[in-house]
Amino acid sequence: MPARIHAVIVVRPDGATPAAFHLKRTLAALDAQSRAVDAVTVVVCGGDERLTGLAADAGAGVVVAPASTKYGAAVARAPIAEADALWLLTQDTAPEPEALTALAGALELSPSVALVAPKLVRWDDRSEIVSLGVGMTRFGRSVEAADGELDQGQHDGRDDAMGADVRGMLVRRDAWERLGGLDPALHGADEGLDLAVRARLAGGRVSLVPAALVATAGDGVAGTLNPSSPQRVRRRAYARRAAQLHRRLAYAPLITVPLHWLSLLPLALWASIVHIFRKDPGLIAVEWAASVVTAVRLVSLARARRRIARTRAVSWSQLAPLRVTRAQERERLDEDPDAGVGGHVRSELRFFAGGGMWLVLGALVVSVSSFTALLAWPVLGGGALQPLQSTVAQLWADAAFGARAVGLDTVGPADPFAAIVALLGSLASWEPSRAVVALWVLALPLAALGGWFAATRVTDRSVLRIMGGAVWALAPTFVVALTQGRPAAVIAHLLLPWLFYAGSVAHRSWSAAGAASLLLVPVIAAAPTLAPALLVLWFVIIVLAAVLRAGQGIMRVIWVIVPTLVIAAPLVWHSVAAGSGWGLLADPGVTWSGPQVGADAAGRALLVAGIPTTDLAGWTSILPDGPTWWVPLLSAPLALLALVAPLTVRWAAGLAMLGVTALGVATAFGAVGVAVAFAQSTTVALWPGAGLSLAWLGAAGGALVALDTGLAPRLAAVRGAVAVVATLAIAVLAMPALTSAVRGTSMLELGTASTLPAFVAAEGRDDPDVGTIVLTPQADGALSARVVWGGSETLGGQSTIVNTRTEPSESDVEVAEIAVDLVTAAADDVVGRLAGYGVEFVLLAPADQPESDAARSMRLTAQTSLDQRETLDSVGDTVKGGLWRVTDEVAGRVAAPAGTAGIAAAIAASQLLVVAVALLLSLPTAASRRAARRTPRIVGPHWKEGR
Incomplete structure (x- = not known):
């Protein structure tokens, strides 16, 4: 065995746990070693008197260093001149009694062994491996060989690796001095790997000793931090990335160093895109920080390269067999797809087996029966409908900043709704107006599909999911919007359940947050009156995330609103600057004064029942002289169930749904009777149906919560009957609207390709x-x-800045x-x-x-x-x-002011960038799908009773 072993313990009192707590255990563990340490030096960074007192009481030498001293510099301060071997420890590394015996024995086996490393295990659970060998890819990425695994002896036969964690490492003093100690440029990550690589290049060997166990708490004195918080995750990622980039430059052949240096920032941009796709946008700032710091630390780079050149005795090719291959890297970094968090494994969706597909097919049959004539119409007209532009290029031109398609010389931002129209028309690029016809025919099945999926966030019972989809598709405000020809209201109603589906779990994952951010844009664009209510809901979710989840997931929720802000910013800026901020609430598209309830008591009572028109959703046309007082009562079963929801076991979900309902009703109340737009000489009131759609979402969700958990076990058999009764009541309420086209009372008509001759x-x-x-x-x-x-007035060519000017x-x-x-x-x-x-x-x-x-x-x-x-x-x-x-010579259209093209390009670039980021975030990856399977589909606590 080495004649004299000197243990150096570095203490830095800035960890998550008081340093004294860890240091006591480490000192006690040293004292209990079967092979006694010959000398102990405690390097206290910061000069804490309590820590120096603990070290002195244990008989150790004490060296005081500045608080900012890094691990490598702190070890260099220890007086090790008389030692034969150096044991590298920290305040939070407590070796088991036989650890030093095993390490010293392995070091003594062969003079060629420069250093040996133990098996690191968790501080509070020695059955979990923290580190046992570290590999390195071709591009310098460090890969732990066994971190996070349960120790079942599966790695005890290993004794060779590219490198190891520096904590607990035993190094020959002559090798330590020849190599120049640890590289201070590594910032607490991969110091052991770098030391081992340099030792191998100097002709030495590196050996693993699995029998030597050292417990570590991962408090960050040396090695990487234990990722116990988002802040620690970012610090750990920065240290690892900075170390990787530094080693890439230090290890590369001299002729390629300039190329590697020039590639740092372009690679940071590419890595940022990868982080977005992998749902780790929080690491983008880390990536750029590590790249910039590495790029400017040329002195540290030169020092590292000189140190390697001075001691290198073998070629780099001899290390090639020890590199981690791509296949090994994927295997090591890939997570176990069957591992659950908290023992939860998500249940099957059961869209086909649970009746969801039959619901959608049934809604399609009803839609075709109700709108049979539309199947032969190339253009849909009536109400607020107009044809679309004839080409895709013109569709997207209407969605860009510039000269507007209405007005003498109006130049300004397009309505965000124009982009929705352009996207819709692009789906039928050969004849864009047919896309609106297709939307009307498919509206009912699409609404049923969205309602069914939204119901999966509330219940896992098949019958209740079917009820949710049916009730959403038959909502009075939706079928009225279909028969009146209100495209913006139809689109908003179709997208709201998907916004609920993604937004309700936006705090869980970046995939959901990205999808919710993409869905919020068209919802607000199609129904600006929903903006205040959805902003309130967004703020409430942020507060709940901060209070109940200690801020976990709050950045994901904050992101949800970012694309909407960027897309709406030009129109908001222009409207506020022009003094017409209230015009932002105007219904987009064609300004049309269609039939709707008034702001009187009777009208507000109908709004409470979910009915947006005075004709009781068409019932007065069926019963012109008969009693119709009972029609609003058809909504009563759904409303009563929603009111019961807060009294059930899932009271939190019930209260949330009731809050959504209240916000929707308040939005409808605020909209009715308020006019901010003009159609020729007529003022046009806001459509209250968008608020009713939000209220209907909350009421339907509350009813599902009540039926899911509100019945005693002995009454569970009546659940299906109650669901059927409530759904049939809504179906009866929607019947006049669904039959209006057949009865000739619908406002829909065969449109023309142009509103002009x-x-x-x-x-x-x-x-x-x-x-x-x-x-x-x-x-x-x-x-x-x-x-x-x-050639025509078009749906996408309408302009809020023109229609709302006061x-x-x-x-x-x-x-x-x-x-x-x-x-x-x-x-x-x-x-x-x-x-x-x-x-x-x-x-x-x-x-x-x-x-x-x-x-x-x-x-x-x-x-x-x-x-x-x-x-x-x-x-x-x-x-x-x-x-x-x-017949006079007609001049060209008045040119837009100078700089308009530049403004349009800048706006388009910023909007496309934020949409691209949101799209990358929303795309699922293998890792995000596995994470989703380990979380419940239902939001909030839910009943465990069988379906």
């Missing part, structure tokens, strides 16, 4: 700069004027003056002014039917004036109205 549509199909001024007589004798660019802009005044001059025979040169703005056509559209006397008078006066103008050529009467063409 065919002559204009042909001109503007490929030229979006073809301008048309549309004049529409009003019922009170006034005249409405608007400018449309391209004060006329200069271009609005100009359009009004031109319109008045056009219908006034005495006005001269008005057509020239029109041509100067690039407007080529004048359309005198028909007034709303039935046409009033004042509107007829205005129409005839305007027609006479337009016919008399020599610079207007009458194209003729069309179904869209009378059309004239400007």
Whole structure:
């Protein structure tokens, strides 16, 4: 055995556990060694008197070092000149009684052995291995050979490895001095691996001694931190990544060092993308910090390379057999797919076996029966529906910052809803308007599918999941939106259950957070009135994560709102700067004043029942003279079940669902009767149905909670009956709307490819700069004027910044003056002014039917004036109205202000970047799927009774 062994214990009082607690056990363990240590030196970083007193009482020498001293520098302060071997310990490494005997015996076996390393086990559980050998990949990544495994002797036959953890390592003093000790640039990670690599290059051997057990708490004095908190995970990742990059530069051939150095920042960018895909965005800052620090520490790099060059006696090729291969790395880093957390293994989804597929197929049959005529329609019209642009390029042009498709010279941000329309139209790129028809036909089965999946977050009972899907698909506000032709409301209702499905578990994983962040964007874009309620829910979840989960997962929840903020920022900025912030709540798309409840007591009572229209969701058309007082009561079973939910075993989930319902009802109450947009000369109230969709989500979820756990075991048999009764009641409530198309009371109609005459549509199909001024007589004798660019007004071409202006802009005044001059025979040169703005056509559209006397008078006066103008050529009467063409030379459309293209590019780049990040986060990986299988599908505590 070596004649004299000197143990060096480095103590730094900045760990998670008081250093004195660990040091007492370590000193006691040294005193209990079967082979006594010849000398002990305790290096106290920071000069704590209690720690120095403990060391002195144990008979150890004490060296005081500055508090910031790293492990390698602290060991170098110990007086080891008379020792033959150096035992590297820390305050939290307590060796077992036979550890030194086994280590010294292995070191003495052969003079070629430069250092030996023990088996590190957990401080509080010696049956779990912390480290037993460390390997290294070709690019310098360190790979632990056995960390986290239960010690069943499976590795006791190993005695050779590339390197080992520095804690507990026994090193020959001559080798230690020849190698120059530990590399101080490694920042607490891979010091032992680097020392072992340099020892092998110097011609020495490295041996593992599995029989020598050393317990370690992982408090970070040496080696890597125990990842017991998110902060420690980031610190550990930084230390490992910085060490890997430093060793990559230190070990590389000199000729390739500049290339490696130049690749540091590009690799950091690539690694950032990989971290996003692997659902570890918190490591992006760590990656960049490690890369930048490594890039600037050239002095440390030069010192490390000189140390290697001075002692190297063998070639690097001799270490190649010890490198970790890609296959070995994947095998080691791959997690056990069957390992559960807390003993939980997620149950099967049972979409087919549980009846989910039959529900969707049934909803498809009902949809086809209700909207049979739509199957032959190329364009859907009526209500707030309009055709889509004819090409995908024009669809996405409407979604970009720039000149708007309505208004004389309006330049500004697009509505986020335009991007949804563009995405929808792109699915039928050959004829985009057919995508809206397909959406209407598939709306009911898609709603049933979304409702079924949302129900899986509440219950695992098949019958209740079917109830959830059916109730969601038959919601009065949804079927009314379908029959009235409200595309934004339909899209919001279809996406809300998926937002609940992903958002309710966003705190668990980055995949769910990424999916929720992508879903929140179109939900807010289609239903801006939901923004306040969803913001409240987001804030509540953050508070709960901070209080109940000690902040765990809070960054995932915070991320959920980031894409929405980035996408909405241009429109918000423009609207607030223009003094029309309230206009942000306007319903997107076509501004249409359709039938809905009023702000009186009767209207609010219908909202409480989930009904957004005064015709009781169509029942007054079936029973025009019969009693209809009972219709709102059809929602009562669902409401009563939701109210019972907080009284069940799952009271927390019940309260949450009731809170969602309250927020939805409050949103509907706030929306009804409030008008922030204008359709010609008419103010248009906000649609309260979006708030009712949110309220319906909460009520349906609460009802499922009540039925899932609210019945005593002896009454469990009636669960299915109650679910059927509640679902049938909602089906009866939805029946008039679902049969309205068959009965001829639906507002849906066969649409046209353009809202403008065919002559204009042909001109503007490929030229979006073809301008048309549309004049529409009003019922009170006034005249409405608007400018449309391209071949048609479109669903995606509508603009909130135009439809919600409360004060006329200069271009609005100009359009009004031109319109008045056009219908006034005495006005001269008005057509020239029109041509100067690039407007080529004048359309005198028909007034709303039935046409009033004042509107007829205005129409005839305007027609006479337009016919008399020599610079207007009458194209003729069309179904869209009378059309004239400007015969003067028409100038090009007014150019956008300088810098508009740059602003548009910057906005598009930032929005695409955040969407790409969210998309990468949402994509599942093998690891995220395994993690999901180890967490319950249902949110919150749930009943364990059989299904």
